[in-house]
C-alpha cells in the first residue's frame with residue numbers, strides 16, 4: 416500500500432498537540448504538509464475528551480498564548496488570590512494579584528471545553544487531521560519516519576509525539592491518588608483559590624469555570640484513604656472534605672461523582688530521538704499540585720515552534736540542529752518545574768515532624784517576606800518566558 420507523505424506529523428491532538436499544530440500552521444508556507452493524528456481514546460475519566468470534567472489552572476503566559484490562537488474556552492473562572500496553608504500547623508501564605516501588577520493570577524478552565532475549542536481551531540487552520548485508530552511510529556531512517564494508523568501508512572520528515580504517553584517507567588510513583596469532584600461552599604469567596612497541604616498530600620479548592628459559586632476539588636491522599644473516601648455516601652464525603660479543608664468557605668457539599676486517579680511523575684531523560692521529539696505529557700508528567708503540567712507543555716510547544724521556524728520553510732534539510740537547540744532551550748525549565756512540583760507534593764507528607772514544621776515555617780516566612788514569595792510565585796504563575 417502506498418504511504419501518504421508529509422513534512423511533519425503530530426501524534427496526539429490533546430491540548431499540547433493541537434496548540435502546536437496551530438502555532439506551526441501560522442509559520443508554515445504549506446500547512447497542508449502538516450498532519451495531526453488523533454485517536455479519541457477514553458480520557459482520564461472514561462469519557463470522550465470533550466466531556467472530560469477535569470479542570471486546569473492556566474497561568475498568564477498560557478492564557479495569552481491560547482487567546483492568540485483563538486482557542487480560549489468560553490467559560491473561565493479568574494483567580495485573584497491564592498491562599499496556601501498547612502493543615503494542623505501555623506504556616507500560611509497569601510499571594511495577591513496586585514503583588515504582581517496583573518489583573519488576575521490565573522484562570523481555571525475545563526479540559527473538555529479547551530479540547531473542543533482547540534480541535535475546532537485546528538480544523539480551520541489548514542493542517543490535515545486524520546482521526547481514527549491509535550497511531551504509532553514504526554521505523555525511522557536518515558530521510559524520515561514511518562508511521563501507521565490502523566491500515567493507513569504514513570511517512571513524515573519529522574514526528575512530534577504529543578500523545579501524552581512517555582512509554583517509560585515513572586520516575587516516581589507517588590503513594591497518592593487524586594480525588595476529583597465539585598463542591599458547593601456555604602460561604603464562597605469569588606476569585607480565591609486554596610492549596611492546603613495535609614500530611615497525606617495537597618488539597619486544592621479552585622473556583623469552578625462553569626458551575627457558578629461551586630468549587631473544583633483536587634484532593635490528594637493515600638491510595639487506601641482515597642478508595643475509602645470515594646466509597647462514602649455524598650453527605651459523609653462532604654463532611655470529611657470540610658473537616659480536612661477547614662472552615663474558610665463554610666461547609667462544602669459535594670455536587671458531582673468523585674473520580675479517583677493514581678499519581679506518578681515521569682521525566683523522559685531525552686526528548687529528542689533522531690527525527691522524533693516528545694513534548695507535553697509525552698515528555699513529562701507531573702503531580703497536579705500547583706497546576707503546572709499543561710502550562711509546561713504549552714511552553715514546550717511554543718519553544719519548539721520557534722526552534723523550527725527556519726526548517727519549516729526548508730523541510731528538505733535535516734531538522735537535527737533545530738531539535739538539538741530545542742532540547743537545550745527546554746532543559747532548565749523542565750527540570751525546575753518537575754523538581755519543584757515533586758518537592759511541593761511530598762514536603763508535607765514526610766511524617767518527619769521537623770521537616771513538616773520547617774516547611775510550615777517556610778510558608779509563614781514567605782507570607783512575611785514578599786521577596787521570598789515573589790520568585791516562586793512568578794515561576795508558577797507567569798510561565799511563558801521565551
Ligand SMILES: Cc1cc2nc3c(=O)[nH]c(=O)nc-3n(C[C@H](O)[C@H](O)[C@H](O)COP(=O)(O)OP(=O)(O)OC[C@H]3O[C@@H](n4cnc5c(N)ncnc54)[C@H](O)[C@@H]3O)c2cc1C
Nearest residue numbers: 427429430431454471472550578579695696706708709710
Ligand atoms: C487531576 C489532574 C489535574 C491537573 N490539573 C492541571 C492544572 O491545573 N494545570 C495544568 O497546567 N495542568 C494540569 N494537569 C495536567 C494536564 O492535564 C496535562 O499536562 C495535559 O493534559 C497534557 O496535555 P497533552 O496534550 O500533552 O496530553 P493529553 O492531555 O494526555 O493528550 C494526549 C492526546 O493524545 C491522544 N493519543 C494518545 N495516544 C495516541 C496515539 N497512539 N495516536 C494518536 N493519538 C493519541 C489522546 O487521545 C489525547 O487526546 C492536571 C492533570 C491531572 C491528572
